[in-house]
Amino acid sequence: xxxxxxxxxxxxxxxxxxxxxxxxxxxxxxxxxxxxxxxxxxxxxxxxxxxxxxxxxxxxxxxxxxxxxxxxxxxxxxxxxxxxxxxxxxxxxxxxxxxxxxxxxxxxxxxxxxxxxxxxxxxxxxxxx
Numbered sequence: 001x002x003x004x005x006x007x008x009x010x011x012x013x014x015x016x017x018x019x020x021x022x023x024x025x026x027x028x029x030x031x032x033x034x035x036x037x038x039x040x041x042x043x044x045x046x047x048x049x050x051x052x053x054x055x056x057x058x059x060x061x062x063x064x065x066x067x068x069x070x071x072x073x074x075x076x077x078x079x080x081x082x083x084x085x086x087x088x089x090x091x092x093x094x095x096x097x098x099x100x101x102x103x104x105x106x107x108x109x110x111x112x113x114x115x116x117x118x119x120x121x122x123x124x125x126x127x128x129x
Contacts, residue, residue: 001081002127005030014119014126016107018079020047026104028079030126032119034108036060037077037087038069040094043104051091058090067092079107080126082115 006015014030024047026039045051054070069090077087088110094101118127 001129002125003080005124005126007124015103016079016126018077018107020074020077022076022078027102028105028107029103030119031106031108034106036090036110037106037108038090038092039105040101041070041091042093044072044091054091055088060090077111079111080128082111082128084111087111 056071069092
């Protein structure tokens with residue numbers, strides 16, 4: 001399967017669409033340096049998820065130091081032609097921590113676990129096999 005992606009004009013970041021629970025679509029950055037997928041808590045709340053329904057918390061190391069995130073289990077999480085059931089994501093309040101972005105989070109390597117993929121930056125494609 002090969003999928004075209006867009007690049008953020010100024011930074012060159014790879015942009016992908018994700019779908020939550022087969023009905024909500026969000027725009028995220030594919031971050032192959034991120035171990036875990038992380039979504040802005042404000043986006044998750046606007047999709048109707050109760051932020052009290054987390055299944056725990058975890059500390060993660062970022063470029064700016066260690067932060068604590070909440071962990072949620074999403075029934076169905078899809079992107080790039082792949083679907084994960086009962087997929088655990090990390091949730092962080094971007095706005096409260098001074099992160100202003102046009103994107104709803106980072107799609108991390110945990111989503112691509114168990115797949116072979118190739119990112120072609122000349123053709124702006126991701127091939128998954």
